[in-house]
Amino acid sequence: MASTSMSTPQDTRSVPKKQGRAMSDAWFAVLLILPAMIIIAFFALYPLFYAIEVSFRLADLTAGGIKGFVGLDNYRTVLFDKFFWESVTTTLVFTVVAVAIEVLLGIFVAFLINGATVGKGLIRSLLILPLATAPAVTGLFWRYLYDTQFGLYNYFLGLLGLPQPNWLGDINVALWAVIVFDVWLWMPFVALIVLAGLQALPKEPFEAAELDGAPYFRVLRKLTFPMLKPVLFLVIILRTIDALRLYDAVAVLTRGGPGSTTETMTYYLYRQGLVFFRMDYASTMALLFLYAVVVAALFALKPLLNMFGARAGAR
Amino acid sequence: MLERKSTPFEILRYGIILIVLLWTVFPIVWLILTSLKPANDIMVSPPRFFFTPTLENYAYAIGKANFAMFIVNTLVVSLASTFIVVILASLAAYSFARYNVGQGNILFFILTTKMMPAIAVVLPFFLIFRDIGRTPVGEALGIGLDTRAALIISYTIFNLPFAIWLMVSFFQDISRELEESARLNGYNRLQVLQKVVLPLAAPGIAVTAIFCLIFSWNEFLFAYILTRDAARTITVGVESFFTLRGILWGPVAAAATISVVPMLIFVLVLQRYMVRGLTFGAVRG
Numbered sequence: 001m002a003s004t005s006m007s008t009p010q011d012t013r014s015v016p017k018k019q020g021r022a023m024s025d026a027w028f029a030v031l032l033i034l035p036a037m038i039i040i041a042f043f044a045l046y047p048l049f050y051a052i053e054v055s056f057r058l059a060d061l062t063a064g065g066i067k068g069f070v071g072l073d074n075y076r077t078v079l080f081d082k083f084f085w086e087s088v089t090t091t092l093v094f095t096v097v098a099v100a101i102e103v104l105l106g107i108f109v110a111f112l113i114n115g116a117t118v119g120k121g122l123i124r125s126l127l128i129l130p131l132a133t134a135p136a137v138t139g140l141f142w143r144y145l146y147d148t149q150f151g152l153y154n155y156f157l158g159l160l161g162l163p164q165p166n167w168l169g170d171i172n173v174a175l176w177a178v179i180v181f182d183v184w185l186w187m188p189f190v191a192l193i194v195l196a197g198l199q200a201l202p203k204e205p206f207e208a209a210e211l212d213g214a215p216y217f218r219v220l221r222k223l224t225f226p227m228l229k230p231v232l233f234l235v236i237i238l239r240t241i242d243a244l245r246l247y248d249a250v251a252v253l254t255r256g257g258p259g260s261t262t263e264t265m266t267y268y269l270y271r272q273g274l275v276f277f278r279m280d281y282a283s284t285m286a287l288l289f290l291y292a293v294v295v296a297a298l299f300a301l302k303p304l305l306n307m308f309g310a311r312a313g314a315r
Numbered sequence: 316m317l318e319r320k321s322t323p324f325e326i327l328r329y330g331i332i333l334i335v336l337l338w339t340v341f342p343i344v345w346l347i348l349t350s351l352k353p354a355n356d357i358m359v360s361p362p363r364f365f366f367t368p369t370l371e372n373y374a375y376a377i378g379k380a381n382f383a384m385f386i387v388n389t390l391v392v393s394l395a396s397t398f399i400v401v402i403l404a405s406l407a408a409y410s411f412a413r414y415n416v417g418q419g420n421i422l423f424f425i426l427t428t429k430m431m432p433a434i435a436v437v438l439p440f441f442l443i444f445r446d447i448g449r450t451p452v453g454e455a456l457g458i459g460l461d462t463r464a465a466l467i468i469s470y471t472i473f474n475l476p477f478a479i480w481l482m483v484s485f486f487q488d489i490s491r492e493l494e495e496s497a498r499l500n501g502y503n504r505l506q507v508l509q510k511v512v513l514p515l516a517a518p519g520i521a522v523t524a525i526f527c528l529i530f531s532w533n534e535f536l537f538a539y540i541l542t543r544d545a546a547r548t549i550t551v552g553v554e555s556f557f558t559l560r561g562i563l564w565g566p567v568a569a570a571a572t573i574s575v576v577p578m579l580i581f582v583l584v585l586q587r588y589m590v591r592g593l594t595f596g597a598v599r600g
Contacts, residue, residue, distance in 0.1 A: 023504075029413070033411070033416055033421075036404060040475055046439060046443065047439035051435060109331075109335055115328060116332065125583055127339055132579045132582035134535060136535035136553075137553050137571045138571070138575070141345075141346050141567070141568065144349070144568075145342060149358075152362055192589065234594060234597055238594065238595075279438065285435075286434070293430045294430055297427060306419060
């Protein structure tokens with residue numbers, strides 16, 4: 001690394017050194033990381049190893065805790081569990097629909113704000129407010145907003161002459177209620193990131209295009225979007241990983257209901273593990289989930305973050 | 316940027332922005348308004364927008380549940396875990412940014428620890444703290460189920476990966492030359508870190524700290540599973556208050572407002588850095 005070569009000329013200088021004995025850069029670097037890494041390694045790996053071990057055992061906490069090895073039985077049970085696959089489907093539908101709406105709407109809003117001449121600061125500070133709130137608390141209040149009788153949303157829909165759905169009670173609508181809440185919470189986040197990306201674009205290519213009289217949509221297609229690509233990818237991946245892990249909103253808004261129509265994977269996991277205390281199934285599911293997300297992240301997120309890192313390093 | 320500046324287009328632009336802002340802000344405004352409404356203005360159809368504000372919902376909520384204790388617990392847990400996280404994370408992040416330990420692989424491993432569904436992590440934590448709590452050491456140190464210490468430890472682990480990532484991006488912005496010239500002037504590495512790097516990184520450290528504070532304050536699942544009474548935090552307090560008195564939207568809104576408002580104020584102060592924080596430092600907002 002560059003740092004090792006950097007310290008060599010300094011050691012030969014006659015500047016009075018205050019340090020007692022020389023420590024190599026590598027040791028110094030490792031020493032700084034050590035306390036954080038010990039904590040992360042212990043508390044991150046312990047649950048992981050716990051889950052791996054339990055996934056090969058019989059572990060019904062209502063019937064005597066963790067028992068003997070059962071091989072791959074739990075994996076078989078989970079993979080043939082109809083409700084597991086239903087929860088996977090619900091999670092995927094939720095993720096695709098919610099992230100698509102958030103990203104498309106977020107990009108649109110970001111472009112509108114970017115072109116605005118006044119009030120940008122105020123717009124930004126207002127957009128950010130949902131992100132400050134605990135989803136577990138605001139989600140709770142949204143039950144009141146969704147109320148069929150006293151809720152604000154159906155009141156406004158009524159004023160506009162639109163149908164007034166039973167948001168949390170209708171099996172065809174409940175997942176949409178969760179999606180709308182998620183869009184409320186996260187669309188501003190997407191908009192703000194894309195806005196930051198837009199404002200960081202270099203000016204020159206756009207001025208050149210303007211001089212050439214290039215039409216607006218051609219500039220968008222040939223210049224803006226290609227240059228914005230890394231930011232868009234990043235926001236899509238971050239949102240996807242988060243949406244797959246959705247828990248708080250479901251827990252307070254619908255509790256998986258009505259029936260199991262809004263039961264996402266993490267909520268099913270919660271019920272198996274902490275309501276039925278079947279830690280074996282729950283751990284197995286958690287591992288399958290973690291595996292899927294980490295593989296996705298390795299392929300998608302890592303190159304992207306490296307790119308941002310390299311860009312920052314070049315500064 | 317190329318933009319069409321015709322008047323109708325501008326009116327449309329601000330019209331849509333206004334609708335988006337109303338949609339974004341209204342649930343929060345309505346929450347606060349509901350908390351100030353007299354009982355007979357809440358369960359009415361159509362909803363009432365004008366009313367005589369009252370504090371009776373707050374009086375009721377505070378009388379029925381120990382919100383003062385929830386707030387104290389939340390404050391202690393959030394501040395303590397933030398303090399520990401900031402110290403550990405700034406040391407580690409500086410090392411990652413300056414010496415590139417692990418060539419990014421360790422850094423990425425740290426990030427993957429955040430991808431385990433929280434729900435799957437919480438039960439092993441529950442068991443760890445239950446077992447520690449039964450040992451003499453745990454009892455002596457006050458670590459165990461339903462203790463603030465358990466939440467402080469949990470939130471420290473929970474926020475460390477994020478804090479390290481965010482701080483790496485801040486440390487990368489500090490010029491290497493400055494450090495090198497300090498070393499030429501006879502500072503050792505620790506002095507460089509202490510007297511040159513950390514002061515320069517102070518804004519980044521402050522931002523990270525406030526983020527950790529917000530995340531800890533708003534955390535729900537760990538607090539829900541790991542506490543019963545004594546260490547209960549505000550988000551769980553609001554939830555259990557709702558479970559007991561769900562129909563009373565006024566007091567529930569008052570409780571929710573108590574929980575939400577402090578972080579709203581923080582975020583308004585912090586808004587310039589929010590984008591950076593929420594993208595793990597990748598996008599400089």
